[in-house]
Amino acid sequence: MKLAFNIALRFLNSNKGQTFLIILGIAIGVSVQVFIGSLIQGLQKDLINTTIGNSPQITVLSALEDKTIGQWEGKIDTIKNSKEKITALSPTASFPGFIAFNKQTEPVLLRGFDLSKADSIYGITQSIYEGMPPTRKNDVLIGKELRDTLSLNIGDTITILTPTRKSQTMTITGFYDIKVASINQSWVITPIHTVQSLFEINNKITGIEIQVAEVFEADTIASHIDLLLGQNDLLKISNWKDQNQQLLSGLQGQSVSSIMIQVFVLIAVILGIASVLAISVLQKSRQIGILKAMGVKDFTASLIFLFQGFLLGIMGSILGIALGLLLAFSFTLFAINPDGTPVVALYINYGFVTISAIIAILSSTLAALIPAIKSSKLSPMEVIKNG
């Protein structure tokens, strides 16, 4: 083993120009993989973040006609103890209604939150651009668009009307902007007990909103939660994947095309290494013949070329990762939006980079297999007879 390794190293070293060319070939292949992979992953992460980052990925809703969920604290505990990686868990009581101010009426969704919990999903407190968060019963927070429609100010008293014709006056404590116009226009945010008392649902809620660490596993986590809660006739559980099939198939298409590019780059790299090493066997056939005459076994003779492939793979991967990261970095530096932020944020997944390197090393070794077999079959007589 050690002998084969040393001979491989010496062979590579004796022909530096050729060795450098193969390493460069592998490096370019690896750098394209790292760059395209990081780019596509960054793009997808961006897209997912903007699409579902600020909304619940799994929602537990009521299956009853009055849309309420009772004994919800126990259910939240069950979800918490489910061993799934849950990053946010927020109970909500929400009902549609109307807002009336200055003889104008607009349809709204009255959303009762425990703000400290809802913030980890929606970031409501951070999005308040004027005023304070609502803390007392009948305090409300109004969105930017709705404020513009009704020309509202802090301290104004508005009236909320329910579909059952109840009405309640409430006080505006502040205005929020969570960058989604339809939400800014329709959500009236208030402490959860405001909604509970207005709609007379006692301590019940209408939904539990959940965010998870692995967004793409939302569907399996959702069915696990469904199983744990076990009240199929009382509850229904939805997840973002079921509701965003088009986005998902778009992302999937992107992933597939990125993998296709990477596979073809890999094939080109393998063919390159295989052909150069095949020529190298011819160049070194004299040496292989002498070594075999001196007692080197066929297996050791093939190991020499496998080690060459392996060493080339390692060096090519290191150089390739450096090149790929440089490429990705300069892409974020030069491909920028007018405001100076990068078009696609750099996302370096170390796991992916490592896997790319391992694949490159494995395929370089694999590419050396044909030359290795040739080397193993070479008879010392061929060399000695032909001088």
Place this chain on the structure above:
Amino acid sequence: MDNIIQIKNVNKFYGTTIKKQVLFDVNIGFKKGSFNAIIGQSGSGKSTLLNIMGTLDNPSDGDVYINHQKTTAMDKNQLADLRNKTIGFIFQFHYLLPEFTVQENILMPYAISNRIASSAILEKADYLMDMMGLTTVKNNLATQLSGGQQQRTAIARALMNQPKIILADEPTGNLDSETSENVYQLLREINETFKTTFIIITHDPRIAEKTDRIVEIKDGKIHSDFIK
């Protein structure tokens, strides 16, 4: 009879469609510690015979015994091991490894079957280099040597594992007469010091004359066998 090499009824054909017979029913044995010459014209089959004795080539039929072991019954790995431990080769074209230094080339037969060279082994390589006058070029690459130095390196390499047999195919073929004489002296000294069996193919009648036995091959048969 203590023959270290014994060839029994060996025939050798080359080619598959048009068969050409190179060796005809050859029977010959070589004594342990003897110093032998094989002579004959080009194409007489003497190199083929040497390669068959060295297990580099297989006989078409017949048997070869090295050190009382039947080599025709061995697999490729056993043969490689046998070559490494029992036989040293010196070829007309030196066949050094150009990527390695003189010292590394000489140590190569040892490195093939062992992991790390001990200080005793390194001393042995030094001794061989000293004997061959290679100490000053010890760290030169094989390509940075004169023809004589290359051939002496090849001889030192053949001696490294202290083989029982050394097979030499025109070892002085491309050297001038003075260097040839020196190389011959060296081989003879080794023969006497280590009791190594030598079988040397040569065109040089002056070298052949100084051996213990001259075997002449003609048209694939033993034409004459003269033992002093």
